[in-house]
Amino acid sequence: MTPRDRLQILFRERALQFGDFTLASGKKSSYYVNSKKVLFHAEAITLLGELLYEATADLDIQAIGGLEVGAIPMAAATLTAFHRHGRPLEGFFVRKQAKEHGSKERLEGQVKAGDNVAVIDDVLTTGGSVVQAIEAVEALGARVLRVVCICDRLQGAREALAKYDFRPIFTIKDFGIEPPKN
Template sequence: MTTRDRLRDLFRQRALQFGDFTLASGKKSSYYVNSKKVLFHAEAITLLGEELYAATADLTFEAIGGLEVGAIPMAAAALTAFHRHGRALEGFFVRKQAKSHGSQELVEGQVSKGDRVVVIDDVLTTGGSVVQAIKAVEAVGATVLRVVCICDRLQGAREALAGYDYRPLFTIRDFGIEPS
């Protein structure tokens, strides 16, 4: 079994829930992909790091990260994998809103003007959350080379990311679900 196959199986077993849900996009859904049920599992986070490495290893970039909360463990997994492969890399996360104290920055970590970055997210529906992260790192002066998510629900994210190199690791179809 490949790393990707095992990661897909863990997501199918641990993250998929069925019922009545309201998504971050405001859309209603009969299923929910709760990535946190997988992102805090030792085997899954290790496999995810390797898959994020594989999805970005062809790029030369300085940092990887995305919107809090989902992108934080993802960035840590990617950083660990890059280190194992002998490549230095910084991580970051984007706050949904700046803190009222301290540095009051939206982007936390080492991202500077001129940096090339990869923006990551766990599950995308319309892409609104990842676009928020992209805007924040671009406002710092960084260039987004690629956007990677774990699961694309196939409900508008690709269209919202037109003009960006967008690569989901999985789509909802990989989990046996047709988008609604």
Template sequence: MFDRPRLLQLFRERALKFGDFTLASGKKAKYYLDGKQITLHSEGLRLVSQGLLELMQGVECSAVGGMSIGADPIVAGILTVAAEQGKSLDGFLVRKESKGHGTQKYVEGPIQPGDKVVIVEDVVTTGGSSILAVDRVREFGAEVVLVLAIIDRMEGGRQNFADKNLPFQSLLTIEDFGLQPPQA
């Protein structure tokens, strides 16, 4: 069972930082949520994986994956928790750039064209990284049925997913930390 209060506590202790930051989206921010401080921590990854797997309940899919490097530990964690629960699930990783040798694929893992998959992300601002992963997975031939994030910064990502007919859910939002999204 996902322990939401404990995950919030871990984020406050390990991953929420204040200052002047430039996000992956290019936006400027006064706070930063470093998801890797959670997904590369044993208890944090377990909590995240349990929570995301709960959000996947009732979703018809055979695999979970996302943009490498951020999604790598999340994918591994979800696969481990799924196995502990007796659920069969494959994982995959999406490269930002194809490797210059071998198969030169963007999508790595045991998924096949036609598979229904879920994309995972640590922190969503505008959703750009996840949308790139979705585009690569669609080009591969798989169907994206859901996008999941640990945290939604509430800065346009949800709307950008909706504009592409992509269902989106997150475990937490910035409001869970007492922060407000910037006014447009």
């Protein structure tokens, strides 16, 4: 069994929920992918780190990260995988809102103008959340070389990210779910 196959099983068993849900995008859904049920599982986060490494290893990037909260454990897992492979890499996360105290930074981590980065997120519907992270990175003068998510719900994220190299590890179809027809 491949790491991707095993992670798919863990997501199916731990993250998929069925019922009546309102998503971050505001859309209603009969299912929810609660990635936090997987991101804090030892085997799953190790597998995910390796898959995110594979999804970005061909890039000359200095950092990887995305919007809080989901991207934080994802970035940590990826940094660990890069280290295991003997490659240096910085991590970062973007706050939904800048703090009112301390440095008042919206982007936390070692990203600077001219850096090449990969932006990651857990589950994408319309792509609105990941676009917030991209905007914060680009406002610093860094370049987004790739956007990777764990699961694309196939409801507009690819279109919102059309100018980026977008690579989901899974789509909702990998879990036997057909996206709603618009």
